[in-house]
Amino acid sequence: MRALSLVPVVFGGFCAAACTAAPPVAESGSAVSGTVVHARLDFQVGWTSVQRGALARGGHVDVSYNAARMVDCSTATIFSYARFSPGGEQFSSDEALSFDVPADADSVALWFHAVSPTCDRWDSNYGHNWNFPVVATPPSAVGWAGDWGSSTNRACEHTAGVPEPITIDEYMRERSCIFIDADVWVPGTTDVSTPHPEWIQAQVEWAKDAQAATDTWLDYQGIVGHNARFRWSVPYEVRNIADWNSVRYAFRFTTDGTNWTHIAQPSGDDWTIVRAFTLPQ
Numbered sequence: 001m002r003a004l005s006l007v008p009v010v011f012g013g014f015c016a017a018a019c020t021a022a023p024p025v026a027e028s029g030s031a032v033s034g035t036v037v038h039a040r041l042d043f044q045v046g047w048t049s050v051q052r053g054a055l056a057r058g059g060h061v062d063v064s065y066n067a068a069r070m071v072d073c074s075t076a077t078i079f080s081y082a083r084f085s086p087g088g089e090q091f092s093s094d095e096a097l098s099f100d101v102p103a104d105a106d107s108v109a110l111w112f113h114a115v116s117p118t119c120d121r122w123d124s125n126y127g128h129n130w131n132f133p134v135v136a137t138p139p140s141a142v143g144w145a146g147d148w149g150s151s152t153n154r155a156c157e158h159t160a161g162v163p164e165p166i167t168i169d170e171y172m173r174e175r176s177c178i179f180i181d182a183d184v185w186v187p188g189t190t191d192v193s194t195p196h197p198e199w200i201q202a203q204v205e206w207a208k209d210a211q212a213a214t215d216t217w218l219d220y221q222g223i224v225g226h227n228a229r230f231r232w233s234v235p236y237e238v239r240n241i242a243d244w245n246s247v248r249y250a251f252r253f254t255t256d257g258t259n260w261t262h263i264a265q266p267s268g269d270d271w272t273i274v275r276a277f278t279l280p281q
Contacts, residue, residue, distance in 0.1 A: 036060055037138045038257030040201070041110070043123075045069060049130060052217070053257050054199040056138040057105055063097040065112060069123055076116035084108050084134070105134040139199045140187045142253045142261040147227065149181040158229075164265065165246075165272040168239065173277050178234040180204075180271075182263060183227035184253045191226035199255055202230040206249035208238075218251065238273065247273040 039053030080097035111124035156177035218230035248270035
């Protein structure tokens with residue numbers, strides 16, 4: 001995993017309530033000039049969908065669809081459709097759906113159709129389609145990120161700070177909530193009366209021992225002061241599989257899908273988790 005201190009950030013929780021005085025990552029606090037905003041729409045099981053990044057005019061959108069949403073039609077060919085308003089531009093694919101956002105778009109509607117010799121099923125929000133707004137102006141770049149918090153006990157509550165390292169022993173593995181939080185401030189996105197955390201893409205980069213890093217999406221927790229809080233719940237394979245000794249991790253955030261603000265320790269090193277448990281053979 002590469003070093004994750006490439007972008008200057010502020011540490012220590014200075015923006016827990018307001019970030020108007022914090023220096024933005026970009027020179028102006030706005031989106032990086034000339035960058036196409038890449039967003040993602042994930043249609044997940046349980047009839048839920050997650051928007052990751054702003055759908056901006058002139059931007060690009062990738063759609064991920066979990067075939068299990070089609071229940072008994074999950075092995076059929078699934079066609080994905082997207083139609084923009086007001087222009088009516090339409091895109092479709094029987095594989096991964098990916099499209100550019102028209103320059104005059106206000107919204108986009110998506111729907112899905114599973115077809116096979118024995119199956120014909122629609123996923124279209126009961127005919128209303130799944131609708132998402134399009135913004136005329138891309139959001140500002142990430143202005144600040146940090147204010148780490150965590151849980152390593154049975155209280156399962158956010159506590160300021162993160163142990164370094166986090167040591168997972170037998171007791172913690174079986175009985176504790178283990179998660180790590182970080183806050184992020186984006187001017188005009190998290191500090192307004194109607195915040196838009198869906199415009200922020202948040203990931204953890206983590207790796208077991210010397211293995212290649214894995215990128216995992218963070219879970220949005222809510223607005224805290226003028227910041228959005230995101231969480232990484234330590235996964236099953238770290239808590240319940242003993243094929244590792246040390247895990248390295250760091251968070252990263254972006255509003256355009258390309259330019260990431262990386263957050264490691266103030267020293268620039270990755271944060272770590274170590275194992276102090278063994279499993280029965």
